[in-house]
Amino acid sequence: QQQVKQSPQSLIVQKGGISIINCAYENTAFDYFPWYQQFPGKGPALLIAIRPDVSEKKEGRFTISFNKSAKQFSLHIMDSQPGDSATYFCAAMASSGANNLFFGTGTRLTVIP
Amino acid sequence: DTEVTQTPKHLVMGMTNKKSLKCEQHMGHRAMYWYKQKAKKPPELMFVYSYEKLSINESVPSRFSPECPNSSLLNLHLHALQPEDSALYLCASSPQPAIPNEQFFGPGTRLTVL
Numbered sequence: 001q002q003q004v005k006q007s008p009q010s011l012i013v014q015k016g017g018i019s020i021i022n023c024a025y026e027n028t029a030f031d032y033f034p035w036y037q038q039f040p041g042k043g044p045a046l047l048i049a050i051r052p053d054v055s056e057k058k059e060g061r062f063t064i065s066f067n068k069s070a071k072q073f074s075l076h077i078m079d080s081q082p083g084d085s086a087t088y089f090c091a092a093m094a095s096s097g098a099n100n101l102f103f104g105t106g107t108r109l110t111v112i113p
Numbered sequence: 114d115t116e117v118t119q120t121p122k123h124l125v126m127g128m129t130n131k132k133s134l135k136c137e138q139h140m141g142h143r144a145m146y147w148y149k150q151k152a153k154k155p156p157e158l159m160f161v162y163s164y165e166k167l168s169i170n171e172s173v174p175s176r177f178s179p180e181c182p183n184s185s186l187l188n189l190h191l192h193a194l195q196p197e198d199s200a201l202y203l204c205a206s207s208p209q210p211a212i213p214n215e216q217f218f219g220p221g222t223r224l225t226v227l
Contacts, residue, residue: 042220045218093213
């Protein structure tokens with residue numbers, strides 16, 4: 001059973017546009033929600049993360065929006081650049097979960113010039 | 114030093130071979146992980162070590178044998194693998210077990226089983 005659902009599976013955005021990736025979860029014990037960026041042949045790298053005590057977190061062009069009541073969170077990439085083309089994974093973890101990080105299925109983002 | 118290193122980068126082995134993957138971090142992290150990632154799929158957790166002790170084994174076949182010789186090193190011993198075990202094997206570490214925080218991933222070892 002997929003603990004974290006992610007959409008869309010793939011996304012094509014024009015340079016300068018906004019990329020939006022959505023995730024949803026069911027387990028209310030989750031209390032840490034990171035986003036990872038992965039380039040081909042590389043390991044995932046943490047992009048930005050949020051905890052449920054805030055509804056939004058922004059770091060540069062990357063923003064996480066978090067809706068605790070809906071059990072949803074999303075990644076917004078403003079002014080998308082070709083260098084942002086990568087696979088993005090949302091994830092979730094519970095403090096009581098022995099560091100088990102549950103990943104979404106991934107979104108392959110392509111930013112075209 | 115803020116990285117996780119993995120060796121080798123690529124490994125090709127036959128089904129009767131024995132090989133080992135190595136992972137190293139010098140960030141003082143006390144939790145270390147092995148993940149398996151198939152193409153176009155998310156990483157799947159295999160093992161978690163907390164304070165050098167195995168705390169999670171996600172029902173991984175015994176042909177995969179993890180080892181944590183010290184707080185900086187994590188090995189994955191491979192024996193009698195199957196072609197379907199071909200994948201990217203990722204190592205990760207995090208500062209504290211049982212506290213949700215960033216997991217730092219290594220670049221992975223691309224394993225091909227013939």
